[in-house]
Amino acid sequence: MKEIDPMLSTADELDSHPAPQEQIPALAVKGLSKSFPAPRGGTRRVLADVSLEVAPGEFVCIIGSSGTGKTTLLRCLAGLQPVDAGEVRVAGRLVNGPPAAMAVVFQDYSRSLMPWLTVGSNVALPLKSRGVGKAERTARAITALVEVGLDPGVAALHPAQLSGGMQQRVAIARALAVEADMLLMDEPFASVDAQTRSDLEDLVLKVRREHDLSVVMITHDIDEAVYLSDRVVTLGSSPATVTHEFTVDLGAVRNQLDTKSTREFADLRREMLSTLARR
Amino acid sequence: MKRVGSIVVAVVTATGLPALIIGAWWLLSADSTSFYFPPLREIVEAGAEQWRTGELQRNLGASAGNWVIALCIILIAGIGAGFVLGRYRGVHQALFPVLEFARSMPAVVLLPVMLLVLGQGRSMQVAAIAYAAVWPVLLNSIEGFRSAGSQMDDVARSYRLSRWDRVTRIEIPAALPRILSGVAVSLPLAVGVVVIAEMVGSTEGLGHAILRAQQTFEVRDMWFGTIVIGSLGYVVTVVYRWLCWVLLRWHPETN
Numbered sequence: 001m002k003e004i005d006p007m008l009s010t011a012d013e014l015d016s017h018p019a020p021q022e023q024i025p026a027l028a029v030k031g032l033s034k035s036f037p038a039p040r041g042g043t044r045r046v047l048a049d050v051s052l053e054v055a056p057g058e059f060v061c062i063i064g065s066s067g068t069g070k071t072t073l074l075r076c077l078a079g080l081q082p083v084d085a086g087e088v089r090v091a092g093r094l095v096n097g098p099p100a101a102m103a104v105v106f107q108d109y110s111r112s113l114m115p116w117l118t119v120g121s122n123v124a125l126p127l128k129s130r131g132v133g134k135a136e137r138t139a140r141a142i143t144a145l146v147e148v149g150l151d152p153g154v155a156a157l158h159p160a161q162l163s164g165g166m167q168q169r170v171a172i173a174r175a176l177a178v179e180a181d182m183l184l185m186d187e188p189f190a191s192v193d194a195q196t197r198s199d200l201e202d203l204v205l206k207v208r209r210e211h212d213l214s215v216v217m218i219t220h221d222i223d224e225a226v227y228l229s230d231r232v233v234t235l236g237s238s239p240a241t242v243t244h245e246f247t248v249d250l251g252a253v254r255n256q257l258d259t260k261s262t263r264e265f266a267d268l269r270r271e272m273l274s275t276l277a278r279r
Numbered sequence: 280m281k282r283v284g285s286i287v288v289a290v291v292t293a294t295g296l297p298a299l300i301i302g303a304w305w306l307l308s309a310d311s312t313s314f315y316f317p318p319l320r321e322i323v324e325a326g327a328e329q330w331r332t333g334e335l336q337r338n339l340g341a342s343a344g345n346w347v348i349a350l351c352i353i354l355i356a357g358i359g360a361g362f363v364l365g366r367y368r369g370v371h372q373a374l375f376p377v378l379e380f381a382r383s384m385p386a387v388v389l390l391p392v393m394l395l396v397l398g399q400g401r402s403m404q405v406a407a408i409a410y411a412a413v414w415p416v417l418l419n420s421i422e423g424f425r426s427a428g429s430q431m432d433d434v435a436r437s438y439r440l441s442r443w444d445r446v447t448r449i450e451i452p453a454a455l456p457r458i459l460s461g462v463a464v465s466l467p468l469a470v471g472v473v474v475i476a477e478m479v480g481s482t483e484g485l486g487h488a489i490l491r492a493q494q495t496f497e498v499r500d501m502w503f504g505t506i507v508i509g510s511l512g513y514v515v516t517v518v519y520r521w522l523c524w525v526l527l528r529w530h531p532e533t534n
Contacts (some may be wrong), residue, residue, distance in 0.1 A: 036495055080436055080437060089474065098437045098439055103437075104433075106433065111434075112431075114449060114453075115530065116453075116529040117529075125440065126438035126439065126440065129439060129441040135317040158528075268454075
């Protein structure tokens with residue numbers, strides 16, 4: 001565990017001295033605050049001075065208990081919600097709307113996939129608006145489906161004909177098809193069973209490796225966070241801010257059985273649990 | 280074999296009761312000497328005569344024409360206005376009092392006004408049908424588009440869908456179940472208003488034929504016209520239900 005380093009490169013530095021490509025963080029959040037109107041007048045502060053950085057190719061999990069404002073943070077990172085103070089930069093560029101370089105996998109697949117479109121059309125839908133031709137759309141959708149471990153034949157089915165785990169695979173395929181550099185995931189495996197969850201975790205590790213993606217995943221599951229990420233950021237207190245950061249040094253290639261049986265995994269897990277329990 | 284059996288069962292279940300009612304009517308009325316309730320056989324014969332002279336086809340054509348034109352207006356105006364009113368809360372709030380006033384005004388009340396302004400004939404009938412039957416489509420479209428706006432909004436925005444794709448691929452399909460259930464109410468309603476409009480403002484069509492038959496004591500023709508209109512409503516409903524099934528095959532409740 002290390003203390004939070006508030007020193008992040010400022011916007012001015014980035015703009016006036018364009019750094020070499022590999023030094024620009026994939027995601028840089030600085031002093032982000034967000035309030036909402038309270039039900040009985042006034043405002044309720046949800047996020048206060050949240051700062052974090054994600055290096056290119058890094059996998060960062062943000063954990064925190066329910067109601068801490070994880071989803072609000074994700075919506076701010078995704079450019080779906082304007083921030084009150086502070087800034088979000090994706091690959092050095094200020095976010096003021098959903099960035100093209102970012103793909104989001106939402107928590108509830110039944111609300112994120114269009115039930116009236118076939119699986120293939122769901123995956124290809126964002127490509128249409130990006131001006132990709134019909135033949136290439138279809139080809140890229142099929143490629144993405146195969147990549148997430150689905151049979152190309154499912155492209156003709158409707159989402160409701162697939163299991164929950166398969167539907168979330170389709171949502172991941174849609175994120176891959178747009179060829180983004182960064183994946184943003186909001187508790188993507190919260191509503192699938194344990195076995196499916198492990199499979200999907202390994203799938204995310206695989207696609208992240210193969211596409212050299214930067215990933216930010218929100219979860220409330222410590223085991224999942226340790227298993228998947230290079231770094232775990234905890235979000236806590238009210239209003240929420242970054243309380244701790246843990247570096248996870250478990251190597252690039254992991255598997256459910258061995259990785260979770262290692263001493264390092266157990267130690268990290270224990271350390272995180274005790275830190276979080278102490279608060 | 281089992282499949283054939285289940286089809287037979289389905290056909291018998293669907294047609295059994297109507298067949299029983301028609302059979303009972305046929306038998307019970309066979310010896311009727313009542314002027315107002317002639318035997319069903321004679322009613323059918325009167326209908327066959329109408330077919331031979333071409334009167335039936337002419338009236339059916341006129342009524343169906345009015346109905347189809349009015350329906351097109353209802354669908355375009357109802358869904359189009361529903362989209363605007365459902366998507367833009369401010370427009371809906373501004374128009375709400377006028378809408379509610381217009382909706383509460385029975386179409387029958389407006390018939391004399393329409394007769395006066397548009398005169399007897401097609402435009403008056405179509406206007407009356409469209410006005411009377413547009414409300415279910417309009418109100419359901421408003422609700423459909425209103426709820427469709429928020430549900431998939433995050434997906435549409437984060438994947439940067441174009442305005443066109445948002446409307447055609449997300450908002451319209453999301454609103455479709457509500458729109459279709461509105462149309463399901465409007466369809467038979469429109470059939471009813473076709474008949475009323477023809478009774479007061481036309482010299483052709485099924486409504487006119489029924490009224491004329493009643494006024495000239497052609498009781499058999501009157502009964503026959505009534506049966507034709509009832510059957511039309513039934514056919515429209517069955518065809519429409521099939522259409523909904525095709526359009527909503529993706530919907531979890533359809534399967």
